[in-house]
Amino acid sequence: MDFILEPWPWYVGGPLITLIMFFLYYFGKKFGISSNLESICAMGGAGKLHEFFAFDWKKNSWNLMFIVGTVIGGFIAFKFMTPDQAIALNPQTVSDLADIGFQNAGAQYLPEELFGLEALLSIKGGVILVIAGILVGFGARYAGGCTSGHAITGLSNLELPSLIAVIGFFIGGLIMTWLILPLLF
């Protein structure tokens, strides 16, 4: 049982992700999360704003149920399966983060500097959260998929557009991590 409560190594996490993907295809569906953002917009009545969102979102209700499940799964893992919330980071990462203003990196699951209540209630913190969301949502639908649709499914299907998109994910992520984050904090 101890294993369940410890952090799971990559060679457990990766294969289990593929197993989930297998079951989604086995049940006649696909593995792609970001299209749910479009379904939620359609559900919220965005069809009145733009014809694209006038589609019948109910046909994607299986995928909406999937993300409802992920919310429950996050709750279960947090409440019952993770007694120690610390992340065992590379010491170099901890010291790099200290240099740009992130204290005690890895002591908790998420950095207070981005997700804490103080950040949420500050103008800078709130703007960062909204902008990050916009970039992820806009970019995922522009590229035609996110980590699940492109990086896992698309690469598994040996698709060139997915390889290009994943290269893009890294160009953006590297620019943010190495160049922009140090300026923000």
Next chain:
Amino acid sequence: MKNIRFIILGILFGIILSKAEVISWYRIYEMFKFQSFHMYGIIGSAVILGVILFSFFKKGVIKNYLGEKIIIEPKKKGFYRAIIGGTIFGLGWGLIGACPGPMFILLGRGVLSISIVIFGGLLGVLFYHAIKHKLPH
């Protein structure tokens, strides 16, 4: 309630990503700093097994629950959409350390701030469809 199976798969997915620390901002930062193998191991092993799995789908060795051949829908073609859209996505991923799946899992952890990120994500999707006819694809 045919969709109950997808709720269960979602619950498992949420637990797996939580326990493998994929939804921790720190792990994404560490990945983009090339300071840990963890995330590369996760994505890499998922993809290698995925390639093998999909080859069984294509050969018809594994069929779906109705006994039909499993068809994988190809991705939309277009260099610009993939590279520009991908880069924009990467900027957001690097900033907030969560892609769409982890956003919802973090919501389940009770991370209040992530609801603002999800709201931003919905805005981004609306914004994309509002201006997509002007973008190169």
